[in-house]
Structures are given as C-alpha cells and as structure tokens.
Amino acid sequence: MTSLNRSNHPAAIHPERVLQFGTGVLLRGLPDYLIHKANQQGIFNGSIVVVKSTGGATDEFAEQDGLYTVVSRGLQKGQLVDKHTVVSAISRVISAQEDWKAVLDVAKKPSLQVIISNTTEVGIQYVEESIFQNPPQSYPAKLTAFLYERFKNFGGGRNKGLVVVPTELISDNGLKLRDIVEKIALHNELGKLFMKWLKYHVRFCNSLVDRIVPGKPDTETHAQLQQKLGYSDKLLIMAEPYRLWAIEGDDRVKNVLTFAKTDPGVIIDEDINFYRERKLRVLNGSHTISVPLAYLLGLETVHEMMQHPLMSRFVEDVITHEIVPTLPEWMIPEENPEAVREFAADVLDRFRNPYIEHLLLNITLQETLKMRARNLPTIQRFVEQHEQIPQRMALGFAAYLRFMKAVREEDGVYLGEATTPTGGIITYPIRDDHAEYFYKLWQQVDVHDASSVRNFVQTLCADTLLWETDLSVLSGFGDAVADHLSNLLTLGVEATLERHVAAAESTTSGSEIG
Incomplete structure (x- = not known):
C-alpha cells in the first residue's frame, strides 16, 4: 500500500499565509480543514506553516509532505455521514526546539497574514521571561518574539500587521493573549514604537471552536480505513461532521480571513457572545444536567x-x-429563534453519533463547577420567564446530588456506589473538588426519611458560597429537587425516570409557583 504524499496525491502549493502554533488534532480537524476547503474553491489560496512547540520529531509530517486525511463520521440533519477529505493546507512543520531560527524567518514573509494557535488552556498564561531565548519557553513569549521579528x-509597516486568532478553550482568549503579549513586551523593553505597532496593526480576535475531533482511530479501525482509502496515512484523524469556528472581528478581519466565505461553519461577527452562550447552555448544559442520571x-x-x-x-x-426557551432574545442575532432551535437539533444529532465514544464518567469531572456555570442561570x-419550576432540570439536579453521594474514601478519592436496573453494583470515583463537602453532608442524611432528604437539599440550595447565588429563593425548586431525590433513593433511578416521563406526557412542562 502506497503512503500518502504529494507524489501520489498531487496538491496545489500556495503562498504561506498562516503561521500555526500547535500540531494537535483540533487544529488539523477544524481550522486547517476549513482553510483547505477554501483553497479548493480558489478563495483563500494560502498554506499553513506549523510550529511544533513541544518536543518530538516532525518526521511523519515530512514523510507525507504535510498531507493527512480527515474522516468525518456521524449524523447531520438525521442522515448518516461518512466521508473523507485529504487536507493539503500545511506546507511544512518546524520544530521550535530544534530550529527556532526557521520559525523567526517566517516572520519575514510578506505573504503572512494570520497566526492561529491551540496550546491548551494552560498555554495562555504569563511567564516572565526573555523573548531572546532559543526558543522562549511559553507560547505568549514565542508569539511576542515572532511579532517583534516581523516589526523589525x-x-x-502598517500593512504588515497580522490577525491573531487563538482557539484555546478559554473565554476572551484573544483579549487575554493580547494583554499577556503586551506585558511580555514591556518586560523585555521592546520600545514604544513596537508597542504602538502592536496596538494598531496586530489584531487579536476572540474565537470559539466547536467540533469533536477524537483524533487517530484505534488500530483496527485505522487499518480498515486505510484499506478502504487505498493508501497508508499515519496522520489520519476522525472528526464529527458538525463544525463551528466563531471569530470576533470587523470588516478588516473579514478581508483577511477570506476562508470564512466558503463554509457556514465559520462565522465572523463583532460579538460572538451568542455562540458562546448557545454552546454553554444547550450543548454543555444538557450534558451536565443529563449525565449523572444516565450514569446511575x-x-x-x-x-x-x-x-x-x-x-x-x-x-x-x-x-x-x-434550555432553548431561556436564551435571551436580545442576544440572538437578528432575534432569530431558529438559530437556537437549529443548533439544538444539531446537538441531538451529535449526541447520537455512533462513531464517537464519549464516556459519561469523563463528563462528570468537576460536575459541581459545571452545574453552577452551565445550568444555574438557565434554571433562574x-x-x-415562566413562573414555574423546570421539572426536568430539577430531576437532573437531584440525580447530580445522588451521584455526589460517596460511600467511602480511599487514598484521597471519594467513591460512590449505585445499583443498576439489572441489579448490579457500580462503584465510581467522584472527581470533584467539592467531593469531601458532599461526603460530610450526606453522612447526616437518612435516605429513607423524606424530611431528612428535604433538609439536606434546603441546606445545599441556601449555600451561597457553593453556588454564588441563593437557590433557596427559587420558590418550589428545593421542594421539587427533594421530591425527585427521595424517589431516586427509595424507588430507584429507572422507576423515578419512568414516573417523571409519564407525568410529563400528561401535563405541561413545570409546576406553578405558589
């Protein structure tokens, strides 16, 4: 079987317009994929120079001339999708550790327009260091050194500024990266002229990425895919069909990031808070409210x-x-509620994707913080809006409290137990910074006494340090959660869920406050 490279898979060579920090699967499965699609349509016509910031060789990229396959599998509009794309947007990969000078030389290219990155959430942090090291250690310092090289x-020149788009999964990633770069520039005394150029001619854009890219498939699936494709590809990755890259920018940014024109998954808007809020509430929030119930x-x-x-x-x-009805209308672009409902339909398709193994237990990591950030605003x-309690979210919240019921502690890890509908016992780690807090509270509860369970729930709801709000003021919420929790503890999870679904079929959503 032949290897994937430009000899047996010819691909156009474009000017190097993008510098990318990171070789990870998210970048290759989303930004690089989208730039490739634009190149195929004759729109962006630019290639990507990739910087491998961590240690390790770049041989696999060199052997394949930067080519790799993205296999998109899943559901889209209810239909099964299974297709592959050979991405040819990467021109070369440079190791920062082994050839930092080659990275700095890219700064001298007149064609360069864009810098993108994904160095994980911890990558965008300030480290007080010299940018004149070979290379600097932190990503912001590397970026500052690169920008200073271009400036010099x-x-x-004002027309040699760049658009910087970080994709790290933190809020306001562009603004935070800009602030750190400015701080590093001051620490290294790079001068007022550079600071002025940085301020007026380098545009840092907040961005939000949303695509599940599990990465390289298991050995068996990989072999099957290569057999089907007819070539070997060590860099092959899997991805879901859904994709979104929302970038905060104005007309200047749109004029540079012309690849956005070719795919509805790329959105450039002066305010991307709607896309962030929609993802947080609908996708992440539904995960958090549902997963404890499903796992139990x-x-x-x-x-x-x-x-x-x-x-x-x-x-x-x-x-x-x-969830969908609670997104504020003023936040929705052109006040179009269909934008939320369509996203909700996409979310359900994504959850049903048979090709992605998303473990429920992994989603429960730091469940308390997630519940507070993702779901409490929705409940409130x-x-x-409705002067009712959202009964489904109350049940999900009760299941979360049941999930947080540890039975013992071993080597600093709190362990929960649950009886499955088939009679089996599952033991699971509660990976949550508040596990000890819940363990101590649960020690005081008689699970067979409804009043004891109610007192437990009331105490929790009134804990403003835990929730940063007082849930006890939501009339009826604590009572609804306590009722559901008592049922979970005495009737079992399946019977409680069956009773809830039956009740929902005969009544409208929620119960009136009064």
Whole structure:
C-alpha cells in the first residue's frame, strides 16, 4: 500500500499565509480543514506553516509532505455521514526546539497574514521571561518574539500587521493573549514604537471552536480505513461532521480571513457572545444536567444514553422545553429563534453519533463547577420567564446530588456506589473538588426519611458560597429537587425516570409557583 504524499496525491502549493502554533488534532480537524476547503474553491489560496512547540520529531509530517486525511463520521440533519477529505493546507512543520531560527524567518514573509494557535488552556498564561531565548519557553513569549521579528524586518509597516486568532478553550482568549503579549513586551523593553505597532496593526480576535475531533482511530479501525482509502496515512484523524469556528472581528478581519466565505461553519461577527452562550447552555448544559442520571442507570457513553428510550426522551425534552426557551432574545442575532432551535437539533444529532465514544464518567469531572456555570442561570431564567419550576432540570439536579453521594474514601478519592436496573453494583470515583463537602453532608442524611432528604437539599440550595447565588429563593425548586431525590433513593433511578416521563406526557412542562 502506497503512503500518502504529494507524489501520489498531487496538491496545489500556495503562498504561506498562516503561521500555526500547535500540531494537535483540533487544529488539523477544524481550522486547517476549513482553510483547505477554501483553497479548493480558489478563495483563500494560502498554506499553513506549523510550529511544533513541544518536543518530538516532525518526521511523519515530512514523510507525507504535510498531507493527512480527515474522516468525518456521524449524523447531520438525521442522515448518516461518512466521508473523507485529504487536507493539503500545511506546507511544512518546524520544530521550535530544534530550529527556532526557521520559525523567526517566517516572520519575514510578506505573504503572512494570520497566526492561529491551540496550546491548551494552560498555554495562555504569563511567564516572565526573555523573548531572546532559543526558543522562549511559553507560547505568549514565542508569539511576542515572532511579532517583534516581523516589526523589525518591515520597519513597523502598517500593512504588515497580522490577525491573531487563538482557539484555546478559554473565554476572551484573544483579549487575554493580547494583554499577556503586551506585558511580555514591556518586560523585555521592546520600545514604544513596537508597542504602538502592536496596538494598531496586530489584531487579536476572540474565537470559539466547536467540533469533536477524537483524533487517530484505534488500530483496527485505522487499518480498515486505510484499506478502504487505498493508501497508508499515519496522520489520519476522525472528526464529527458538525463544525463551528466563531471569530470576533470587523470588516478588516473579514478581508483577511477570506476562508470564512466558503463554509457556514465559520462565522465572523463583532460579538460572538451568542455562540458562546448557545454552546454553554444547550450543548454543555444538557450534558451536565443529563449525565449523572444516565450514569446511575448503568449507561457508559453519550451514544448509549441517546439509545435508551427514557434518557433519550429526557435529553430531548430538557433541551427543547427548558434550555432553548431561556436564551435571551436580545442576544440572538437578528432575534432569530431558529438559530437556537437549529443548533439544538444539531446537538441531538451529535449526541447520537455512533462513531464517537464519549464516556459519561469523563463528563462528570468537576460536575459541581459545571452545574453552577452551565445550568444555574438557565434554571433562574426559566423561573423568571415562566413562573414555574423546570421539572426536568430539577430531576437532573437531584440525580447530580445522588451521584455526589460517596460511600467511602480511599487514598484521597471519594467513591460512590449505585445499583443498576439489572441489579448490579457500580462503584465510581467522584472527581470533584467539592467531593469531601458532599461526603460530610450526606453522612447526616437518612435516605429513607423524606424530611431528612428535604433538609439536606434546603441546606445545599441556601449555600451561597457553593453556588454564588441563593437557590433557596427559587420558590418550589428545593421542594421539587427533594421530591425527585427521595424517589431516586427509595424507588430507584429507572422507576423515578419512568414516573417523571409519564407525568410529563400528561401535563405541561413545570409546576406553578405558589
């Protein structure tokens, strides 16, 4: 079987317009993929120089001339998608550790327009260091050194500024990176002229990326795919069909990032808060409110959750009836509610993707912080808008409290236990910074006494240090959670869920406050 390279898979060579820090699968499965698509349509006509910031060789990229395959598998508009794309946007990969001078030489290219990065969330942090090291250690210092090299080479020319788009998964990633670069520049005394050029001619854009890219498939699947494709590809990666890259920018940014014109998954807007809020509430929030309930049923993956008739109904209903209606209309572009409903339909397709193994237990990591950030605002908005309690979210919240019930502690890890509908016992780690807090509170609860459970829930809801708000003021919420929790503890998870679904079929969503 032949290897994938430009000899047996000819591809156009374009000017190097993008510098990319990071070789990870997210960058290759989203920005690089999108730039390749634009090149294929004759729009952007630019290639990407990739910087490998960490140690390790770049041989695999060199052997394949930067080519690799993205296999997109999953559901889209309810239809099964299974297609592959050979991405040819990468021109070369340079190791920062082994050839930092070659990285700095890219700064001298007149064709360069864009810098993108994904150095993980910890990559965008300030480290007080010299940018004149070979190379600097932190990503912001490397970026500052590169920008300073470009400034010097072009004499601070205004038309040689760049658009910098970090994709690290933190809020306001562009603004935070800009602030750090400015601080590093001051520490290294790079001068007022550079600071002025940095301020007016280098545009740092906040961005949001959303695509599940599991990466390289397992050995068996990899072999099957290569057999089907007819060539070997050591860099082959898997991705879901859905994709979104929302970038905060004005007309100047649009004029540079012309690849955005070729794919509806790329959005450039002066305010991307809607896209961030939509993802946080609908995608992340529905995960957080549903997963403890599904896991306590004995399910292991998101796909299994969506195959379970009761859980699938629960997830669909909590998204449709309790999460989607709470996004503020003023936040929605052109006040178009379809933008949220269409995204919700995409989310359900993504959850049902049979090709992605998303473990429920992994999603429960730091469940308390996630519940606070993702779902409490939704619960509060629902009560304000409807003067009702969102009963599905109340059940999900109760299941979260049940999930946080540890039975013992071993070597600093708190362990929970649950009985599955088939009678089996599952033991699981509670990987949450508040595990000890919950363990101590649960010690005081008689699970067979409804009043004891109610006192437990009331104490939790009133803990403003934990929630940064007082949930006890949401009239009826604590009572609804306590009722659901008592049922989970005495009737079991499946019977409680069955009762809830049956009740939802005969009544409208929520119960009136009074």
